[in-house]
Every structure is written in structure tokens, then in C-alpha cells.
Amino acid sequence: AQSVTQLDSHVSVSEGTPVLLRCNYSSSYSPSLFWYVQHPNKGLQLLLKYTSAATLVKGINGFEAEFKKSETSFHLTKPSAHMSDAAEYFCVVSDRRMDSSYKLIFGSGTRLLVRP
Amino acid sequence: KAGVTQTPRYLIKTRGQQVTLSCSPISGHRSVSWYQQTPGQGLQFLFEYFSETQRNKGNFPGRFSGRQFSNSRSEMNVSTLELGDSALYLCASSLYAVSTDTQYFGPGTRLTVL
Numbered sequence: 001a002q003s004v005t006q007l008d009s010h011v012s013v014s015e016g017t018p019v020l021l022r023c024n025y026s027s028s029y030s031p032s033l034f035w036y037v038q039h040p041n042k043g044l045q046l047l048l049k050y051t052s053a054a055t056l057v058k059g060i061n062g063f064e065a066e067f068k069k070s071e072t073s074f075h076l077t078k079p080s081a082h083m084s085d086a087a088e089y090f091c092v093v094s095d096r097r098m099d100s101s102y103k104l105i106f107g108s109g110t111r112l113l114v115r116p
Numbered sequence: 117k118a119g120v121t122q123t124p125r126y127l128i129k130t131r132g133q134q135v136t137l138s139c140s141p142i143s144g145h146r147s148v149s150w151y152q153q154t155p156g157q158g159l160q161f162l163f164e165y166f167s168e169t170q171r172n173k174g175n176f177p178g179r180f181s182g183r184q185f186s187n188s189r190s191e192m193n194v195s196t197l198e199l200g201d202s203a204l205y206l207c208a209s210s211l212y213a214v215s216t217d218t219q220y221f222g223p224g225t226r227l228t229v230l
Contacts, residue, residue, distance in 0.1 A: 032215060032216050034219075036219075036221075042223075043119075043120075043206070043221040043222060043223050043224070044206065044208075044219075044221040045221070046218045046219065046220075049216075049218065051216045090159060094214070094215040094216065096215070101171070101172045101173070102164075102172045102213075102214060102215040103161045103172055103173065103174050103214075104149075104151075104161045104214060104215075104219075105161070106151075106158055106159035106160065106161070107158075108158050109158060109159075
């Protein structure tokens, strides 16, 4: 079955240092992949998405992710963390089934903590 | 442009009752999808509606159902509520397809089943 694994449930970084949130997926075809962010008491917001165009995807607020088919990974990075980046991040894969219907599969989430 | 709105924001029900949640998508968006978020199971896709038809669905029992109206507004119904149905229910809208488009999420309806 298709799946999404976020390798870290919590990541803690100091402000101004790089951020790496890891995501691995399994899919039987070329998937669409997304990263969403959920700030406390706020709705989910799209950071970026990959839909079979350029493998390096740039998103909002300085985030980017690289689709690596050989490694089945879609890790999220940011060169320099800001306090406002503290939130929960979800990696999402769009899964096509044999009947050609789709569903979105969410990773379990990574909570990013940013230390001053 | 107004965002996705969900009503009510909070709801308390007892086991065995049924509940209807409402979602108004962003103007011009034709796809509406629903999600359940719980601490134990995380975020799970319930179903997607497009042009008043259920187009895609997750792995939830038939107690969970929905519909979409001609103005793209959507409702989700849960019958015979169970304690495990307590969750944050999120609605999202997109222009066309849940599979590739950006989903715009509403604030959610917090359902508590006693």
C-alpha cells in the first residue's frame, strides 16, 4: 500500500540555523507530493508541491524541497530558521488507486521547534 | 477573496446521535474535500466532491457521508456517532482536483462525542 513516512516526530533547531524535515514515500506510480504547515490554532497552509515538473521545488517563506525518485524522498529544507517557523509540518502524497480514483495520504507530522 | 468557512466551529454530541457539518468553499472552487484529524490517527482523507458527485474517498465506514450542492457548498454527515469520532474535521477546497491542486483549508469543526 502507498504510504508516507515522516522520519522525525520532533525537530529542534536554533534560530538562524538550517532546517531539514525528512519525508519518505512509497507509490506505485509518479505521485504528486505536498508539504503543508499547521500553526497553532490556525488552518493548514500549503508550503509547496511537486507535480512532475522540476524536481527542486521552491515554496513560500524560503522553504524548498527536492523530489528524489531513486530515494523515494521529498525532504523539506530551509537555509535559516525563523521563530515564526515553529509549527507542525505534514508531508502528503497523492495516491492513485487501481480504479484511477485518488486519495491524499498524510504523514504523521513533524513538530518544528525553533530556539532563540 | 473570502477563505473556506466551516460551521459550526464546535459541536458536542452524544453516542448514537448524528451530526451534519457544513463547508463553504472559496468562490470559484469546484472541488471540496473532507479530512479527520485526531491525535491518534493524525490527518486522514475522508472524501472529495466535485460537481455534486463524490469523486474520491478514503477508508471510512459508511456512517460517514457527504454531499455537494450546485453552488459547491458541501455538507458532511456522520450517523450513529461513536466516541472515536471525536476529532477536528477539516474541509478544504481547490479549483479542480484534490490529486494535484493546492488545497485551501478551513479552520475546522471540533466535534466532541460524549
